Amino acid sequence: MSDGNEQKDSPSGRKPLTLTRTTATGTVRQSFSHGRTKQVAVEVREKRSINRPGAGAAAPAAGPGVPPPLKTRAAPAPEPLQPAPRAPTAPGAISDEEARRRDEAVRRAMADREAREEKLRAEEDQRRALDDAQRRKAAEVAAIEAEAEARRRAEQAEQELAQVAAERAAARAAAQAAQQQGGGAAPTPSLLDELGGRVKSTRKPAPVAPVKPAKKGEPKRREGKLTLDMVEREVAGDDDRVRSLAAYRRAQQKEKERRAKLMGGGERDQIKREVIIPESITVQELSNRMAVRVADIIKYMMRQGQMMKQSDELDADTAELIATEFGHSVKRVAESDVEEGLSGAEDVDDHLLPRPPVVTIMGHVDHGKTSLLDALRQTDVVSGEHGGITQHIGAYQVRLPDGQRVTFLDTPGHAAFSAMRARGAQVTDIVVLVVAADDGVMPQTVEAIHHARASGAPIIIAINKIDKPDANPTRALTDLLQHEIVTEAHGGDTLAVEVSALKKIGLEKLVETILLQAEVMDLKANPDRPAEATVVESKLDKGRGTVATVLVQKGTLKRGDIVVVGAQVGRVRAITNERGQQLQSAGPSEPVEIMGLEGVPEPGDVLNVVENEPRAREVANYRARAKKLKTTSGPTRTGTSLESMMAKFKDSTAKELPILIKADVQGSAEAIVGSLDKLAHEEVRARVVLSGVGAINESDVQLAKGSGAPVIGFNVRASKEARDLAEREGVEIRYYAIIYDLIDDIKGVMSGMLAPHTRETFLGNAEILEVFNISKVGKVAGVKVTEGVVRKGAKVRILRDNVVIQEMGTLTTLKRFKEEVDQVQMGQECGMSFGQFQDIKQGDVIECFNVEVVQRSL
């Protein structure tokens, strides 16, 4: 370091007149390693001393004294200088002009100094701000790093603990073995070592770095650019280097990867599943079944060019594609499969117990159905005890003194009966047909007979209003004869009871008769299984929500059961009987009101108890969809059109053609029925479900649906309601104006139902002359055609002593001189083989014939 600021005196030896300099400025050259140098500006300030007026000559200017030791840092600011007061002009003193110049020089010097000081201050502030920012950043990074490190250590320790615990026994055993072998040379690892607590001490020393590590106290070799911050750190002796943000991020990423590996992510083996895929499935549901994230499916679909949400429905094909792409196997199921197993296993006889009969009362308007139902209700011994307060729930049970019970469906009218039957619900065991003794058989009586017959339920006749003076029970019974109801009085087996609903006559006898009929029918059910019931009535009650009356048919319905009813689901919250009593359960033939369904089911809907709610929803959703589809895609032809019936009969043994006839007048109806009767054949016949007069109404359509019959209208038309219903239910209505057309059509259908005839045509006979036993082929007959011709492809049978011993079916091998031939004439010899049949002998006769199928007609 050398001072390059040398002062020189003027050649005259006299110093020029200047303001005494208080600051000595100059540059200092700093030397660094590797021969690098740096020029540093330095200045030395002195306190200015100003000559006071009257103090004589100005004080001698400070000579170039020895400067104070140089500092790289700025010297502390000197005391502010006061401008020198102007000295009065005196002989020998400076002139005014001189004084003014001096003042000016002082002012300039002060301004310069202030500017320099200001600059220094700004520099200092900037440096401080930089320092602060750097320190803050370092602190943040250190905190985050410390946190991540702590987390990592905790996890690592946990994992190592588990690992080490498992390896511990092995390590000990190994150590012991080594000790035994090597005379105890191997030290037993301490528990801390085993737990990884002293991993560092057991670690191998790191390979020696090529560069000699810096010794303690020796200055580290600086790398990279020299920054103010680094100089500061060097000065402060702080060697700790702060990791950059990028380095921190890299560490974080590494940590993440390590953890993912630990968790088995990334290259984790995917579990292959069998994914059950219905006809349609939501993205969400598919993701559940595949156990993948919804986002992954959505991403996959996006790659396929389709944007989807998790609630979107996928068709089965797309869902299958996705499942296969994700590496799963697929099991496709039809939607209707959800119904499988819903009604449980078939009950075995051992589990069946007698159950009360279920009775429906039918009859003509005003013949006393409601009155009879009311009167019968009062025969209940229990309701009598409770003051007879009962509610109308659509059905009720009558308990008899001997403990027996009868269930009555309290829904008079054929419509309800037919509606239930049309839904496939067969709830009624016995039909009580009410006929007013003073009125006899009326049109609706006949209709009721048809409905009852179609359901297959036995009929009990209740001749009502016998208390009336003009009552004529005998005439009523005779009228019924015309409708093939032959009561015991006329030598038949239909039971009839004379009653008066008004005067309560014969009611007990009626109940007894019902029980007698039930006994004959041997009605049984298994109460020890999940319930199956049928909805009789349902409504939405303001206070109670959905209330449905159901008739339990199998099993026992319990409170809390999860049920699916038609397209509705629910949990049975309460079970109430017609007397308003809360029950815990209801057994077979018991009508009860249940609460807890989410929606209102329809009469005739079947209730099933299911294991859980998702299952119930699955079935209900399927039914709702199927119903919607049915209403939007029109009727499904399920066996009530003539064509579908023909198809049905082709592969079934059913030989009855059910038909419902409506004609303009009684005469034509009778003529049609008579003609159809004449068509009757020993194998097939028309069964007239109903023949009536008048327009085709809804009741006719329902009856036709229930019986699987088409409706034939002769010179009549269907009402709009009936047409709509027929369309909905898929019941065919055919109109005719000419009776022969009608009969021809029916005849055609019935002819189609006849099994076709087969007709045989004799072709020829051949006699077996010799039987050859050929290996691999079996027995081959050498024959001579004795009569007619034998033909390949024709039928053959084997006769022995004119007795048929085997029908062989088709002749497939016919050879003459080792060549396959189509036919062999009389007198010629040939070879035949009969496949599996080996019991052929010399002298057997082969009969060859053709079979023709002849379609029969009535």
Ligand SMILES: Nc1nc2c(ncn2[C@@H]2O[C@H](COP(=O)(O)OP(=O)(O)OP(=O)(O)O)[C@@H](O)[C@H]2O)c(=O)[nH]1
């Ligand atoms: N004298 C007499 N009248 C009766 C008897 N049963 C019913 N009635 C009367 O017959 C009328 C019709 O009786 P309902 O019970 O309403 O007949 P219904 O068959 O239910 O009639 P709908 O509901 O219109 O189909 C009422 O005025 C009853 O009082 C009876 O045994 N004797």
